[in-house]
Amino acid sequence: MNLPLTALDSWQQLxxxxxxxxxxxxxALDLPEDLIAPAQAAAQGFPLxxxxxxxxxxxxxxxxxxxxxxxxxxxxxxxxxxxxxTDPLAxxxxxxxxxxxxxxxxxxxxxxxxxCAINCRYCFRRHFPYDENRLGPEQWQSMLxxxxxxTSISEVILSGGDPLAVSDSxxxxxxxxxxxxxxIKRLRIHSxxxxxxxQRVTAEMIDILGSSRLLTTLVLHVNHANEVDEQVGHALTxxxxxxxxxxxxxxxxxxxxxxxxxxxxxxxxxxxxxVLPYYLFVLDPVEGAAHFDIPDEEAQQLVGQLQxxxxxxxxxxxxxxxxxxxxxxxxxxxxx
Ligand SMILES: *Cc1c(COP(=O)(O)O)cnc(C)c1O
Ligand code: SF4
Numbered sequence: 606m607n608l609p610l611t612a613l614d615s616w617q618q619l620x621x622x623x624x625x626x627x628x629x630x631x632x633a634l635d636l637p638e639d640l641i642a643p644a645q646a647a648a649q650g651f652p653l654x655x656x657x658x659x660x661x662x663x664x665x666x667x668x669x670x671x672x673x674x675x676x677x678x679x680x681x682x683x684x685x686x687x688x689x690x691t692d693p694l695a696x697x698x699x700x701x702x703x704x705x706x707x708x709x710x711x712x713x714x715x716x717x718x719x720x721c722a723i724n725c726r727y728c729f730r731r732h733f734p735y736d737e738n739r740l741g742p743e744q745w746q747s748m749l750x751x752x753x754x755x756t757s758i759s760e761v762i763l764s765g766g767d768p769l770a771v772s773d774s775x776x777x778x779x780x781x782x783x784x785x786x787x788x789i790k791r792l793r794i795h796s797x798x799x800x801x802x803x804q805r806v807t808a809e810m811i812d813i814l815g816s817s818r819l820l821t822t823l824v825l826h827v828n829h830a831n832e833v834d835e836q837v838g839h840a841l842t843x844x845x846x847x848x849x850x851x852x853x854x855x856x857x858x859x860x861x862x863x864x865x866x867x868x869x870x871x872x873x874x875x876x877x878x879x880v881l882p883y884y885l886f887v888l889d890p891v892e893g894a895a896h897f898d899i900p901d902e903e904a905q906q907l908v909g910q911l912q913x914x915x916x917x918x919x920x921x922x923x924x925x926x927x928x929x930x931x932x933x934x935x936x937x938x939x940x941x
Contacts, residue, residue: 616804620722620770624655627678634673635666647678650893651731654724659801662834671829671861675725679896682726686895693729693889694928704740705748709932712760715748717768723801727858727897729889753786760791769798773809780817792819797826799840800833806840815847822850824883828862830874841878852883855921857904858897865910872919882921884933889926901936909938
């Protein structure tokens with residue numbers, strides 16, 4: 606592959622110069638040209654977006670590569686399947702402030718930005734009205750006011766989109782504003798950026814998160830061991846050295862990580878860098894993603910088998926998000 610990438614590219618450049626053209630992706634990876642037309646059609650509904658550091662981890666010439674499958678638009682996405690909807694989590698009803706979701710006790714989730722560094726085809730936010738949820742200064746003040754006025758909230762979760770797509774100076778202000786609220790003890794950041802563009806983990810970012818009085822956790826999103834290369838590992842090591850707790854959530858996806866071997870390799874690779882598995886989600890029934898689905902029974906068997914091969918702390922909780930419930934629903938497993 607001949608990619609115009611040097612070690613000097615800043616994360617902002619990598620974020621703004623992602624691959625958005627299906628033909629470019631397919632040619633860069635030496636894949637069959639007949640994948641182009643369906644990819645272009647499916648990308649109309651939800652654009653293709655792949656940052657170059659992630660592209661480099663995809664094996665050229667392999668249409669079944671588990672990383673490629675997470676990003677390549679397919680004609681299967683345009684099929685309508687009963688039960689698959691545009692807002693599977695019915696989040697609209699828990700929005701007391703624009704961009705703020707207060708659904709679980711003690712925790713609020715803030716939707717910081719619509720932008721993601723990568724567009725994952727199975728994402729439940731693929732139909733999210735991000736433009737209506739853009740976070741301006743007034744909206745941030747309104748969120749802060751909500752959090753300040755409810756002392757039962759002890760944890761703030763920055764989500765998105767990708768909350769680390771904001772600049773370090775902005776991040777510093779956000780963290781500063783939250784640490785000024787006495788009842789906030791914990792900060793959690795749900796981000797895929799340290800994995801897809803590890804250059805995002807700047808010395809400044811580490812300093813901002815590491816020096817805050819808030820107990821800070823970064824919940825990564827990695828679905829396959831191949832997503833973690835040396836550079837990602839290096840970024841994770843630096844985060845750990847700054848006392849940031851590292852967890853991972855993954856989504857169980859047909860053809861990507863639906864085997865005991867793959868899930869085992871993922872847990873082991875993550876733990877090599879100090880990351881503990883947290884949740885393994887079954888797919889949300891989002892329109893356009895039905896081809897990734899795995900029946901509950903099969904998912905429960907897989908995780909049961911994983912329990913039979915790994916120490917307990919390397920087995921993620923198999924879970925689903927059901928609207929109207931006060932927490933994620935953990936699925937029972939059959940130990941195999
Ligand atoms: C998933 C989620 C959380 C976090 O749940 P945990 O079980 O604490 O990880 C919080 N708020 C909302 C709205 C969520 O969807
Ligand atoms: S990074 Fe997360 S929010 Fe963004 S598209 Fe992927 S799964 Fe969805």
